[in-house]
Amino acid sequence: MKTKDKVYPSIESLLNALPLVDGLTLSFHHHLRSGEGIILPILAQFKQRGIKKLTLDVSSLTSAHEGLIPYIIDETVTEIHTSGMRGRLAEAISKNGILQKPVIFRTHGGRARAIESGQVKIDIAFIAASCCDEYGNMNGQVGPSAFGSMGYPIVDAKHARIVVAVTDNLVNYPAYPISIPQTLVDYVTLVPSIGDVIKMDTRISKNPIEHLIAKKTTEVLIASGYVKDGFSFQAGSGGISLSVISYLKSFLIENNIRGSFASGGITKYMVEMLEAGAFNALLDTQTFDMVAAKSMIKNANHIEMSASMYANPNNKGCVSEKLDIMILSATEIDVNFNVNVLTSSLGIIMGAQGGHPDTAEDARLKIVVTTLMRKRIPIVIDKVTTIVTKGEFIDILVTEYGIAIHPKRQDLISKLNMAGIPHVPIETLKTLADQLSGPRTKITFGDQVVGIVEDRHGNTIDSIYNVI
Structure with a gap:
């Protein structure tokens, strides 16, 4: 041609x-x-x-x-x-x-x-x-x-x-x-x-409650032992995650700690970490704001990567397998640590899987950050409306009312105990959410499947039905 x-x-x-x-x-x-x-x-x-x-x-x-x-x-x-x-x-x-x-x-x-x-x-x-x-x-x-x-x-x-x-x-x-x-x-x-x-464009949260959660999360990260020279990190584009980046950057600079790379959707807050010397490189599959977009031209160590390089489990090596820490969001999380980021508490599709299940499966430390309630709707519940990320891949939940650790991570329980960071069973947070929010609105589903949720390997892990 x-x-x-x-x-x-x-x-x-x-x-x-x-x-x-x-x-x-x-x-x-x-x-x-x-x-x-x-x-x-x-x-x-x-x-x-x-x-x-x-x-x-x-x-x-x-x-x-x-x-x-x-x-x-x-x-x-x-x-x-x-x-x-x-x-x-x-x-x-x-x-x-x-x-x-x-x-x-x-x-x-x-x-x-x-x-x-x-x-x-x-x-x-x-x-x-x-x-x-x-x-x-x-x-x-x-x-x-x-x-x-x-x-x-x-x-x-x-x-x-x-x-x-x-x-x-x-x-x-x-x-x-x-x-x-x-x-x-x-x-x-x-x-x-x-x-x-x-x-x-994305913006850091101005909500004081979300900043409180971000501070708690940073304390958990430090106590976990994963924040050290050469560690790798990813956080989402939500307000709490961006606030975590801000607090973590200060800690890294003050303690002369330099990570290997930060990855995923790259924001200006990640760029600030790179340019401050907190990380050696950024691996970017999606750029979230104009500052980060300009950084790719300015910084040779701000590196473009394909979604396959990022998280395809069937290729010869994906970046998510190299992740130490991942900060995740939640629309809902249940007492088995299953996470929903795709549908609302009323069953309406309103979000995205993104790289949530990809990184949760691979990273060595996976932390979910969320408020206990959102507009008087409980986030911590008995059973999520839609399973997007399986509970077996989640390690810690951080809310403004408390921290819960998956029982399988006894090592993290010991480290938080040593650091004097209090935590409670996730059932305790669920009970508190119920008390503060009152009865949940009952959802009535029809018999039409309107969505099929696949995991990264192509297996169906849940179905979404029409809401009546």
């Missing part, structure tokens, strides 16, 4: 040149999170051509994707594979069962495994790039819409039948740095915008 054959001035002109049929599997990524902007315009073109029964394989769906609802209702889209789902789209699927087939929820590592193994066969991968040349070399680190790492679509580019770079910033050859090379790209197409990068 010659260079002139690759570039199309619009999605419309490209799709006019492709042999489109019903039943295709299309893939997209969500690096721009709530600012993602190419899925809906591309689907509009498929709808205009009368193409139906499409499967969407998307790394995650956000509030930006409420516009998918009419495409599902008219059967343009009949199947979705994703890590998570939020907003009106998730509610329409949870309550009204509008999708013909259950949503398949996969972890980030599980999605990479499914694609690489051939379980999922992508017909066309549409990859949003903030910088791309006429031959398809692309990245997410340069340009007005720069979003950072392209960790999710790297695996798509290697295995999709057709790979399309979608860009709002066509540059002279060669584009650099190269995240996905020209050798994997069939077509380049131009759009006015790939999305709104302002909607990527």
Whole structure:
């Protein structure tokens, strides 16, 4: 294929040149999170051509994707594979069962495994790039819409039948740095915008209760013995997790401790740790804010990695296996330490698996941080609505009302006792949550399965039913 054959001035002109049929599997990524902007315009073109029964394989769906609802209702889209789902789209699927087939929820590592193994066969991968040349070399680190790492679509580019770079910033050859090379790209197409990068941003919590939990968590980390030279670390993008990063950074600097790497979704708070010398490197599969996106250009030790390198359990070695510490969130956690981050206490889909089960399975210390209640709804309960991460993979729960340690971790119980850090059985926290919140609202489920939750290995660990 010659260079002139690759570039199309619009999605419309490209799709006019492709042999489109019903039943295709299309893939997209969500690096721009709530600012993602190419899925809906591309689907509009498929709808205009009368193409139906499409499967969407998307790394995650956000509030930006409420516009998918009419495409599902008219059967343009009949199947979705994703890590998570939020907003009106998730509610329409949870309550009204509008999708013909259950949503398949996969972890980030599980999605990479499914694609690489051939379980999922992508017909066309549409990859949003903030910088791309006429031959398809692309990245997410340069340009007005720069979003950072392209960790999710790297695996798509290697295995999709057709790979399309979608860009709002066509540059002279060669584009650099190269995240996905020209050798994997069939077509380049131009759009006015790939999305709104302002909607990527994350912020540290201002809630004093969440800061209290973060301080307690940092004390637990220090007492555990895992915080030492050469340790590795990951935390999510939630307010409590970001606060933990802030407190931990101060401890590392004050005590001249330098970790090996921090990984996962990278925020400006992680970048501050890197630039302060608290870690040797950052391994980045998804960049969460503009400061972190700019860091990838500035810091050679801020390293882009694919979702497969991050957490695919079937490759020759994934980063999650090297993790010492992981800080996890929870929508619900039960007395067996099972964690839900995918559905609300009312059974509505409203979150994402992400790398939660991936890292929980592999890391040496897994800590769940959450308030005991949220809007008077208990978080610690008898049985979670949806199992996303199995309790056997969780070590410690930290709340504002107390700390609970999984009984299997007698070593951690001994270390916290030695440090004088009080802890209680998780049943105690559950009882307290019940007393403070009062009776729970009873959920009535129908008999339609609207979601199937897979673990990273492809096993079904739970099903989500429609809410009546």
